[in-house]
Amino acid sequence: MSSGPVSPALRHAGLNLKYASREEAEQIESDVFGFWVFLMSDAVIFALLFALFGTSLEATVGGPTLASVVKLAPAFIETALLLTSSFTFGMASIELKRTHKFTRRHRHRAVGWLLLTWALGIAFLGMEAHDFVTMAGEGAVPDRSFFLSAYTVLIGTHGLHVLTAVIWLPILLMQMYMFGLDRPLKVNLIRLSLFWHFLDIVWIAIFSIVFLQGAIR
Amino acid sequence: MITETHGIAHALLGNLTWAALPYVRAWRDPSLSEIIGAGAGSMVVLGAIALFALITWLGKWRYLWTEWFTTLDHKKLGIMYVLLAGVMLTRALIEAMLIRTQQATAINAPGLVEPGHFAQLFTTHGSIMVFFMAMPFLIGLINYVVPLQIGARDMAFPYLNSVGFWLTAAGSALMMASLTIGEFSTGGWSGYPPYTELAYSGGVGPDYWIWAVSLSSLGSMTVGINVACTIFKFRAPGMGFMRMPLFCWTSLCTAILMIFAMPPLTVVTLLLAGDRYLGMHFFTDGGGGNMMNYANMFWLFGHPEVYILILPAFGVFSEVISAFSSKELYGYTSLVLATTAIAVLSFTVWLHHFFTMGQGADVNAAFGIATMTIGIPTGVKIYDWIFTMFRGEVRFTPPMLFSIAFMMTFVIGGFTGIILATPPLDYMVHDTLFLVAHFHNMLIPGTLYGMIAGYMFWFPKAFGFRLNERWGRISFSCWAGGFFLAFFPLYVLGAAGMARRTQEVFDPAFRPWLYIALFGALVLFAGLASLFIQLYVSIRDRAENMVPIGDPWDARGLEWSVSAPPPEWNFAVIPHVGNRDAFYWRKRNHGAYVRADQYKDIELPKNLMCGPVIGVAAGLCCFGLIWHIWWIASLFAAASVLTVIARSFQRDTTRTIPAAEVEAVDRRWLAGAHASRPVPRQQEETSLNQGLAEGFEPDRAHGLA
Numbered sequence: 001m002s003s004g005p006v007s008p009a010l011r012h013a014g015l016n017l018k019y020a021s022r023e024e025a026e027q028i029e030s031d032v033f034g035f036w037v038f039l040m041s042d043a044v045i046f047a048l049l050f051a052l053f054g055t056s057l058e059a060t061v062g063g064p065t066l067a068s069v070v071k072l073a074p075a076f077i078e079t080a081l082l083l084t085s086s087f088t089f090g091m092a093s094i095e096l097k098r099t100h101k102f103t104r105r106h107r108h109r110a111v112g113w114l115l116l117t118w119a120l121g122i123a124f125l126g127m128e129a130h131d132f133v134t135m136a137g138e139g140a141v142p143d144r145s146f147f148l149s150a151y152t153v154l155i156g157t158h159g160l161h162v163l164t165a166v167i168w169l170p171i172l173l174m175q176m177y178m179f180g181l182d183r184p185l186k187v188n189l190i191r192l193s194l195f196w197h198f199l200d201i202v203w204i205a206i207f208s209i210v211f212l213q214g215a216i217r
Numbered sequence: 218m219i220t221e222t223h224g225i226a227h228a229l230l231g232n233l234t235w236a237a238l239p240y241v242r243a244w245r246d247p248s249l250s251e252i253i254g255a256g257a258g259s260m261v262v263l264g265a266i267a268l269f270a271l272i273t274w275l276g277k278w279r280y281l282w283t284e285w286f287t288t289l290d291h292k293k294l295g296i297m298y299v300l301l302a303g304v305m306l307t308r309a310l311i312e313a314m315l316i317r318t319q320q321a322t323a324i325n326a327p328g329l330v331e332p333g334h335f336a337q338l339f340t341t342h343g344s345i346m347v348f349f350m351a352m353p354f355l356i357g358l359i360n361y362v363v364p365l366q367i368g369a370r371d372m373a374f375p376y377l378n379s380v381g382f383w384l385t386a387a388g389s390a391l392m393m394a395s396l397t398i399g400e401f402s403t404g405g406w407s408g409y410p411p412y413t414e415l416a417y418s419g420g421v422g423p424d425y426w427i428w429a430v431s432l433s434s435l436g437s438m439t440v441g442i443n444v445a446c447t448i449f450k451f452r453a454p455g456m457g458f459m460r461m462p463l464f465c466w467t468s469l470c471t472a473i474l475m476i477f478a479m480p481p482l483t484v485v486t487l488l489l490a491g492d493r494y495l496g497m498h499f500f501t502d503g504g505g506g507n508m509m510n511y512a513n514m515f516w517l518f519g520h521p522e523v524y525i526l527i528l529p530a531f532g533v534f535s536e537v538i539s540a541f542s543s544k545e546l547y548g549y550t551s552l553v554l555a556t557t558a559i560a561v562l563s564f565t566v567w568l569h570h571f572f573t574m575g576q577g578a579d580v581n582a583a584f585g586i587a588t589m590t591i592g593i594p595t596g597v598k599i600y601d602w603i604f605t606m607f608r609g610e611v612r613f614t615p616p617m618l619f620s621i622a623f624m625m626t627f628v629i630g631g632f633t634g635i636i637l638a639t640p641p642l643d644y645m646v647h648d649t650l651f652l653v654a655h656f657h658n659m660l661i662p663g664t665l666y667g668m669i670a671g672y673m674f675w676f677p678k679a680f681g682f683r684l685n686e687r688w689g690r691i692s693f694s695c696w697a698g699g700f701f702l703a704f705f706p707l708y709v710l711g712a713a714g715m716a717r718r719t720q721e722v723f724d725p726a727f728r729p730w731l732y733i734a735l736f737g738a739l740v741l742f743a744g745l746a747s748l749f750i751q752l753y754v755s756i757r758d759r760a761e762n763m764v765p766i767g768d769p770w771d772a773r774g775l776e777w778s779v780s781a782p783p784p785e786w787n788f789a790v791i792p793h794v795g796n797r798d799a800f801y802w803r804k805r806n807h808g809a810y811v812r813a814d815q816y817k818d819i820e821l822p823k824n825l826m827c828g829p830v831i832g833v834a835a836g837l838c839c840f841g842l843i844w845h846i847w848w849i850a851s852l853f854a855a856a857s858v859l860t861v862i863a864r865s866f867q868r869d870t871t872r873t874i875p876a877a878e879v880e881a882v883d884r885r886w887l888a889g890a891h892a893s894r895p896v897p898r899q900q901e902e903t904s905l906n907q908g909l910a911e912g913f914e915p916d917r918a919h920g921l922a
């Protein structure tokens with residue numbers, strides 16, 4: 001267990017982690033790997049909700065159908081917001097990774113990108129909430145039919161995940177000002193970025209399977 | 218049933234009324250059934266009060282809090298898991314006796330308990346045995362043993378480990394609370410809708426089930442992530458995958474199953490909650506709901522769950538049989554392949570739990586064949602274990618006896634499984650006691666025997682003294698004999714058409730079989746009682762049975778290479794591994810019990826109160842949800858989230874053990890090892906055994922070159 005510089009191969013993790021020792025590098029690998037495993041488990045939840053949604057399409061019991069509840073324009077804007085937020089988070093990650101010495105200037109840029117990401121996330125959630133309110137106004141409420149239950153839970157679960165990420169991000173920013181870029185913070189930033197991109201991927205599936213399907217029905 | 222309350226009382230207490238207390242119900246309606254319910258509730262309350270009083274009287278609160286509740290040490294968390302399993306096993310076994318008593322006394326008679334209570338009995342019995350006995354037991358063993366076996370200092374995520382335990386404990390607390398506040402579900406351990414929907418089960422019973430199971434499944438998911446990460450990332454240098462002890466392999470496969478099979482359970486319980494709380498229509502009769510979605514998703518969890526329960530026991534048996542046969546495991550590679558094959562196949566067979574629910578012959582045939590396929594890798598394992606014993610120096614210690622009984626009993630259960638896996642035959646016996654006999658025939662030997670064997674095998678490692686072997690044998694005889702008495706009659710009854718979950722029986726011909734089964738249940742309970750007596754006797758006589766050096770039975774894995782109990786940091790120096798059965802070869806090559814060249818400071822996680830705080834908050838939040846007390850639910854939901862957030866601000870999370878202290882402890886232990894007399898295996902059950910096993914040459918012993 002020698003300490004000292006670690007081969008570049010271990011510096012995979014997206015952020016430039018100035019390892020103190022091999023033990024620490026292994027610990028970070030495991031910390032990030034564990035989050036990947038969690039995401040896989042989470043992906044199973046979404047897979048099941050998609051399957052459930054698929055079986056619910058005809059179960060509208062005379063109420064609103066997929067074609068009648070889907071509005072492509074807001075969904076398109078939401079998609080744009082979320083994809084852009086993934087891009088801006090990517091820019092923040094690059095900013096954080098590039099810097100061997102994390103100067104004030106670099107921090108300002110990284111924080112700027114992260115704040116932009118956060119704003120986009122909030123805008124996404126706001127639009128989604130607005131969608132649900134509009135739907136409720138049209139009588140498309142979750143207790144109307146199996147289809148609307150499945151629709152609400154699939155999109156709502158994704159929304160709850162985004163909400164979690166939106167709460168998580170400012171907490172990490174606060175920690176950045178309190179502790180600087182220390183190891184726990186770096187690890188959590190890597191995890192949050194994974195989470196954010198994962199939610200993007202799930203959203204792309206939602207856009208294709210829910211909204212596009214609704215549009216062509 | 219719930220009486221709706223209104224106004225300020227409803228805001229404060231939700232649906233909670235006096236009628237929720239079993240004592241009040243027994244007072245209003247003093248029937249035997251209600252009195253039994255009130256008695257059970259009183260046992261919980263009095264037990265809790267007695268425990269609090271005892272701890273306060275002994276002045277042990279601070280000790281418990283600092284040494285146990287807030288610990289992040291995988292060993293202590295493992296012990297607490299096993300303790301929890303023991304408590305819940307006791308309750309669920311008492312319930313099993315009541316179930317048997319009811320059926321034996323209710324032949325054209327009302328019996329002891331009325332139908333609603335009987336339904337609660339079989340529901341809690343099943344839910345507890347699966348989620349709050351078997352799961353904590355196997356998680357406890359994995360927690361304790363795996364880091365020691367792979368040469369690690371702790372689990373990958375010690376904090377998550379503590380949170381997982383306290384979530385499971387909170388779920389168990391809800392199970393206990395249902396005895397004394399309100400009632401439990403009557404919908405069976407699988408909670409099938411539409412029966413568990415509001416329309417048919419209006420009370421709080423299904424809500425207790427939903428939230429207790431949700432907490433447990435969340436806890437198990439964290440365990441899966443933790444164990445998988447620990448084994449993937451923290452094996453000692455040289456410990457390649459094919460050098461891991463088999464218990465690590467089965468733990469790894471169990472962890473992977475938990476990662477992928479717990480989400481379906483979480484999804485179904487929460488969707489059922491959506492139906493019950495928000496009026497959704499996932500599984501309801503009306504509104505387009507489809508209960509087949511529930512059946513599919515529940516068993517998408519439920520069948521892998523069977524292997525989550527059984528694989529760790531397979532691992533224990535592999536370790537025990539190898540150690541007590543003084544031979545390396547026969548067919549290690551085939552055992553590994555069989556374990557992984559079982560893990561993969563377990564996701565392909567879920568439909569055999571509802572052959573009769575209308576999916577047609579072709580689908581049924583496909584799943585029937587897939588089910589039978591699992592018999593092949595399982596058979597491979599049985600042969601491997603038999604060949605491990607073949608020409609070995611077999612010692613019939615209690616864990617070994619359990620292993621042998623497992624092999625014989627489990628194979629019989631496998632045969633009846635083949636019967637049930639054949640759809641036309643399943644049509645004949647489904648939903649009868651035949652099925653009940655079958656899955657007990659798999660899970661009692663396949664899980665419980667393994668857990669008990671593991672508990673007896675590793676107990677000296679964890680506590681530094683051996684368990685009393687005589688009481689171990691007595692307990693074994695009760696378990697092994699009681700099993701056949703309690704469950705073989707159920708095969709007969711099931712084949713004769715007696716439906717499962719029957720509160721009253723109308724065919725007098727069933728009487729003798731039901732009597733035998735009841736007697737068997739009593740014998741099984743005697744088995745459990747003997748386990749407690751064994752524990753008591755062993756603690757009483759611990760001075761004579763000390764094994765501080767740590768290797769009482771010439772065993773083979775790294776966990777035996779450290780003192781008993783192991784130091785907090787497990788290994789003074791992380792070992793380098795060059796072989797399978799690492800410690801065994803080190804002993805033979807005179808590399809064991811040698812001083813390290815150099816000791817280093819060791820960093821360990823500090824104690825943390827977040828685990829118990831999150832557990833208590835999550836439990837209270839769920840309690841609020843169950844009783845529709847919204848302020849409690851939201852307050853404690855917020856409390857658990859805020860605890861997680863507050864923890865993320867904590868930076869000073871580790872403490873350092875100085876090298877000098879590590880060295881001093883290690884040297885003291887090594888001095889003990891050099892001063893002790895190695896014990897030959899003929900005397901290992903005597904007080905001569907100090908945990909230093911005499912080297913053993915199997916070849917010479919048999920005169921084989």
Ligand SMILES: [Cu+2]
Pocket residue numbers: 519520523566567569570
């Ligand atoms: Cu199954």
